[in-house]
Structure formats: structure tokens, C-alpha cells
Amino acid sequence: MDSVLPKMEDNRSEKSQTHSSSDVENQGSPPEAKLQRKLSSRHLQFVAIGGTVGTGIFIASGKSIATAGPAGALLAYVFIGTLVYAVMQALAEMSTYLPVSGAFTQYASRFVDPSLGFAMGWIYWFSWSITYALELSAAGLIIQWWDSSLNIAIFISIFWIPITLVNLLPVDVFGEFEFWFASLKVMALVGFMIFSICINAGAGDQGYIGFKYWDNPGAFAPYLTDGPKAKFVSFWSVLVAAAFSFQGSELVAVGAGESTNPRVTMPKAIRRTFWSIFLVFVFTIFFIGIVIPYDNEALLIGETNASSSPLVIAAQLAGVKVLPHIINAVLLTAVLSAASSAVYSGSRILVGLSEQQCGPRFLQTTSKRGVPYISVSVTAAIGALGYLNCSEDGSEAFNWLLNITSVAGLIAWCCIFICYLAFTKALRAQNIDRDNLPYRAWGGDWFAWYGLIFCVIITFTQGFTAFVPWNTEDFFIAYVSLILFAVLYVGHKAFDRSGFINAVDADIASGRYHEELAETWEESPRSMWKKVIKKVF
Incomplete structure (x- = not known):
């Protein structure tokens, strides 16, 4: 629900209410923090799509x-979709009211506990910087599908340079590149859905399929045990995988500090991002489940190229020969788009950490065009860890680093819910009516509690296979993120000795955005593309 925010008296900070700047109020921030508001809602939306829609949906x-099984997987993705919707609603309410760089990492420090903001921010940054290295390695593996003699180190180097350079361009130019890059993935999945409808109706070698694979081998697959319990275990296992696939949806809020008129762009971008990702994921899972039987051995190959993609397997079962090459090319664009989003997100998280005194001050330094080039460079440098994948010993170390990223998104979701609950408590304590906010989240506190409870349960049970039977190595692989998060939190608490934020004292004033002094229009893709060409050339 969008509404106009009237001018309100704030007993805590009259100065923050009467600021004359058209940008975010950066009270306490150094003068070098000059991120510019140039991202439209479609840019924010496709940055999040670029970081979310990748190998998880195309391969995993x-x-x-x-x-x-097809029904079990579909139910798991739909259920996780409800948790993501709760996350996005909470982010929409907070980020439209306080559109600051780093978004939820700053909210944690300001509403809950500085130690929580420190631990959450640094593990979240590390997860996206390592994701950058992962995507660069995946790009090399995808190209090896065409020629296995090529070393992936070549392509890590080739792709690292242009992706890093794109992130050093003005943010509106970067947003335009990401818009077109991520659009290819969405169009490819929509094309697959149309293809699946045709195949299911009888256009392929299998003839008319309908829902026969839901009857034989079945709609649910057993996992680890027998009987009805096996179906629940398989559902819960995929629930964890689905949560990993949806991670990145929250990236739409990371760009809040660079969005044009966030009261208009942020709610629109967050709504569009959720429904785009949710519908693409759910319909893709549904169509895969009706054209491929769950006992097809090719689904478990485990490669990072087209040979493991269910889209390719569906085409092969239908007798279509050329599609694997097309899908492999789309996979390449998918991982490169995700790599670009990873650098952007990681760099903005660093800026937010620096603004909260949780990182070096120089990380806020920007160019004249508002690009935080030091934070971009630091994040991009971690991409060089992808070279570890070029040797057997190095790949094992790289996989351990990669395990840190797996649960970081779930930890971030839990922290977002905690921030939202603290935010609404602070509003009540400071006599600010939620009806007067630019955006009011559907469900309010009870929906946030729903999301928090299930996210915590999934976070702590995602490594349950390590217990049946017990495997020490698998246990640490599954829970290394939680261990690192706890170490960061306790370490900061012991060093800084900061206390929990009292709701009455929570800073919900600095960072407010003044809509009356902002531009309320958004450029069309055509006019924006002309500006991109002019700036680049």
C-alpha cells in the first residue's frame, strides 16, 4: 500500500526532518560518500534477477x-516462495523509509545491535565476493563443454576484466547492462516453458505426455528412508535447495541508496522482483516435472554445463538435437550476469559497513560519477580465488570457501526479519504511525515472525544429512557459515562491547529521503540505452 508521507514532528532529530538536500541525509558520514541516485526500478529488479536466476534453476x-519428485519439488519451491515474499515485504517497508547504502546491514546496526550488523555484513559480503569467483570458474567449465582441452584459468582471466570494468562504470550504465544481460535468462526460461507445453502436448518423440510421469514413477520420490516419512524427508531436503536457489532476491534492496526517488522505485522494484523470480522458478519446476521422469539418471550427473541441465535433458528426450548448444550459451550469459551482480552487491555492502564504522573509512571513497571504485576493486579482487579451481589441491580449499556462501543468504533473511521487528518496535516507541510510511508491509509483525521462525528452522536443519549417519566432515561443511557468523558476532561484541539498541534510541531518522525534492520519472530502455552509448563512447 503506497501512501504520501506527511511532514512529521520528530522529537529526536528536528534537524533530520528539515534537511534541504535532495539526496539521503548522511549524518555522521564523511564527505567522500557520494553514491548517486540513478538506478530506476527496472535496474534494481534486474540486478536482483541477475544475482538470483543462475545455475540454481538452470542446472540444480x-x-x-x-x-x-515433481510434486515434492514444486511444493518446496512454493513454500520457500512464501518466505521470500515475507522478506521482500519487510525490505519494502524499511528501504522506502530509509533508503541507505548497504540496506539491511545498516538496519541491523541501527535497530538491533552493532555486532549483528558487523557479523551479518561481513559474512554477506564474503559470500558474494566468493560467488564472483564461483561464477568465473563456472563460465570456464561451461566453455569446456565445447572444448575440454581448454584450461578454465584462461576464461577466469578473460571474464574477470570486463565484468570488473562494467562495475566501474556509472551506476546507471551498469544497471542498463545488467538489465539486458539478465533479460536473456528470463527469455530463455519463458522459451523453455513454451517448448515444454509443445512437447507435453505430443510434439516430441515421446508423444502425448500429460501427467503420466506423476503416475509412473510418481509425484513424490522417497529419500534416505522408507514409507511416508521418506516423502517428507525428500520434501525437506529440497526445501533447503530451494532456499539456496531463491537467495539473491534481497539484492534489490542493496541498491536503495542509489535508486531514483526510492518511495516510488523501491516498492515497484521489490514487487516486480519477487513476482518475476517466483513465477519463473515455480513454472520452470512445474514444466520440468511434467516432461522428465524423476528417475531419469541424467538429472544426477552433477556437471556445471549443459549436460546436467534439465532443459537439455527435456530436449534430448523429445529428440531435439541443436538445443544443448543454445542452452549452454544461455548458461554462459546466466553466470556472467550473476557474476556482475555479485560484484555490485558486494561493493555496496562494503560501503554500508564503512558508513557504520564496521570497515575502513576509505571504502566509502567514490569517483566523480558516484562509483565506489575502492569497494568494487576489493570485492573484484576476491574473484581471483577462482584460480584455486585450476588444481586438485586448490579446488578442495575453494569448495570449503564456497560452503560459507551456502547458508549466508539464510542468515541474511533471518537478520532482515529481526531488523524489521526491531524497526516496527522503534516506530511504536517513537510514536510514528505505520499508516504514514511510504509503504506498509502486508502482514506486519506476524508475517515477519512466520518468516523468521521457518528460516531459523531451515538454517539449523539444512545439514541434517550429516547426522544420518554421522559424518564429521559433512557437519562442518554444512555449518561452517553459522560457526563463522558466531565467531564474528562474539569477536565484535568482545572488542567493541556494544549493547543492544533500545527502541526509543534507535536511529530511524538519519537517511530519510525527501521525495518533494526528487525526480519522479524513470527513463525508458530506449532513451537510457542512448545515454549509455553516449557515456561509453
Whole structure:
């Protein structure tokens, strides 16, 4: 629900209410923090899509079908979708009222506990910087599908340079590149859905399929045990995989500090991002489940190229020969788009950490065009860890680093809910009516509690396979993120000795955005593209 925010008296900070700047009020921030508001709602939306829609849906979705069956996997993705919707609603309310760089990492420090903001911010930054290294390595593996003799180190180097350079361009130029890059992935998945409808209706070698694979081998697949319990275990296992696939949806809020008129762009971008990702994921899982039987062995190959993609397997079962090459090319654009989003998100998280005194001050330094080039460079440098994948010993170390990223998104979701609950408590304590906010989240506190409870349960049970039977190595692989998060939190608490934020004292004033002094229009893709060409050339 969008509404106009009237001028309100704030007993805590009259100065923050009467500021004359058209940008965010950066009270206490150094003068070098000059991120510019140039991202439109479609830019924010596709930055999040770029970071979310990747190998998880193009490749790992096949394993989800094989583990839980078509109905089990579909239910798991729909259920996780409700948790993501709760996350996005909470972010929409907070980021439209306080559109600051780093978004939820700053909210944690300001509403809950500085130690929580420190631990959450640094593990979240590290997860996206390591994701950058992962995507660069995946790009090399995808190209090896065409020529296995090529070393992936070549392509890590080739792709690292242009992706890093794109992130050093003005943010509106970067947003335009990401818009077109991420659009290819969405169009490819929509094309697959149309293809699946045709195949299911009888256009392929299998003839008319309908829902026969839901009857034989079945709608649910057993996992680890027998009987009805096996179906629940398989569903819960895919629930974890689905949560990993949806991670990145929250990135739409990371760009709040660079959005044009956030009261208009942020709610629109967050709504569009959720429904775009949710519908693409759910319909893709549904169509995979009706054209491929869950006991197809090719679903469990485990490669990072087209040979493991359920989209390719569906085409092969239908007798279509050329599609694998097209899908592999789309996979390449998918991982490169995700790599670009990872650098952007990581760099803005660093800026937010620096503004909260949780990182070096120089990380806020920007160019004349508002690009935080030091934070971009630091984040991009971590991409060099992708070279570890070029040797057997190095790949094992890289996989351990990669395990840190797996649960970081779930930790971030839990912290977002905690921030939202603290935010609404602070509003009540400071006599600010939620009806007067630019955006009011559907469900309010009870929906946030719903999301928090289930996210905590999933976070602590995502490594349950390490217990049946017990495996020490698998246990640490599954829970290394939680261990690192706890170490960061306790370490900061012991060093800084900061206390929890009292609701009455929570800073919900600095960072407010003044809509009356902002531009309220957004450029069309055509006019924006002309500006991109002019700036680049």
C-alpha cells in the first residue's frame, strides 16, 4: 500500500526532518560518500534477477526433481516462495523509509545491535565476493563443454576484466547492462516453458505426455528412508535447495541508496522482483516435472554445463538435437550476469559497513560519477580465488570457501526479519504511525515472525544429512557459515562491547529521503540505452 508521507514532528532529530538536500541525509558520514541516485526500478529488479536466476534453476533444479519428485519439488519451491515474499515485504517497508547504502546491514546496526550488523555484513559480503569467483570458474567449465582441452584459468582471466570494468562504470550504465544481460535468462526460461507445453502436448518423440510421469514413477520420490516419512524427508531436503536457489532476491534492496526517488522505485522494484523470480522458478519446476521422469539418471550427473541441465535433458528426450548448444550459451550469459551482480552487491555492502564504522573509512571513497571504485576493486579482487579451481589441491580449499556462501543468504533473511521487528518496535516507541510510511508491509509483525521462525528452522536443519549417519566432515561443511557468523558476532561484541539498541534510541531518522525534492520519472530502455552509448563512447 503506497501512501504520501506527511511532514512529521520528530522529537529526536528536528534537524533530520528539515534537511534541504535532495539526496539521503548522511549524518555522521564523511564527505567522500557520494553514491548517486540513478538506478530506476527496472535496474534494481534486474540486478536482483541477475544475482538470483543462475545455475540454481538452470542446472540444480534437476537434482531437486530427482530428490523429491515433481510434486515434492514444486511444493518446496512454493513454500520457500512464501518466505521470500515475507522478506521482500519487510525490505519494502524499511528501504522506502530509509533508503541507505548497504540496506539491511545498516538496519541491523541501527535497530538491533552493532555486532549483528558487523557479523551479518561481513559474512554477506564474503559470500558474494566468493560467488564472483564461483561464477568465473563456472563460465570456464561451461566453455569446456565445447572444448575440454581448454584450461578454465584462461576464461577466469578473460571474464574477470570486463565484468570488473562494467562495475566501474556509472551506476546507471551498469544497471542498463545488467538489465539486458539478465533479460536473456528470463527469455530463455519463458522459451523453455513454451517448448515444454509443445512437447507435453505430443510434439516430441515421446508423444502425448500429460501427467503420466506423476503416475509412473510418481509425484513424490522417497529419500534416505522408507514409507511416508521418506516423502517428507525428500520434501525437506529440497526445501533447503530451494532456499539456496531463491537467495539473491534481497539484492534489490542493496541498491536503495542509489535508486531514483526510492518511495516510488523501491516498492515497484521489490514487487516486480519477487513476482518475476517466483513465477519463473515455480513454472520452470512445474514444466520440468511434467516432461522428465524423476528417475531419469541424467538429472544426477552433477556437471556445471549443459549436460546436467534439465532443459537439455527435456530436449534430448523429445529428440531435439541443436538445443544443448543454445542452452549452454544461455548458461554462459546466466553466470556472467550473476557474476556482475555479485560484484555490485558486494561493493555496496562494503560501503554500508564503512558508513557504520564496521570497515575502513576509505571504502566509502567514490569517483566523480558516484562509483565506489575502492569497494568494487576489493570485492573484484576476491574473484581471483577462482584460480584455486585450476588444481586438485586448490579446488578442495575453494569448495570449503564456497560452503560459507551456502547458508549466508539464510542468515541474511533471518537478520532482515529481526531488523524489521526491531524497526516496527522503534516506530511504536517513537510514536510514528505505520499508516504514514511510504509503504506498509502486508502482514506486519506476524508475517515477519512466520518468516523468521521457518528460516531459523531451515538454517539449523539444512545439514541434517550429516547426522544420518554421522559424518564429521559433512557437519562442518554444512555449518561452517553459522560457526563463522558466531565467531564474528562474539569477536565484535568482545572488542567493541556494544549493547543492544533500545527502541526509543534507535536511529530511524538519519537517511530519510525527501521525495518533494526528487525526480519522479524513470527513463525508458530506449532513451537510457542512448545515454549509455553516449557515456561509453
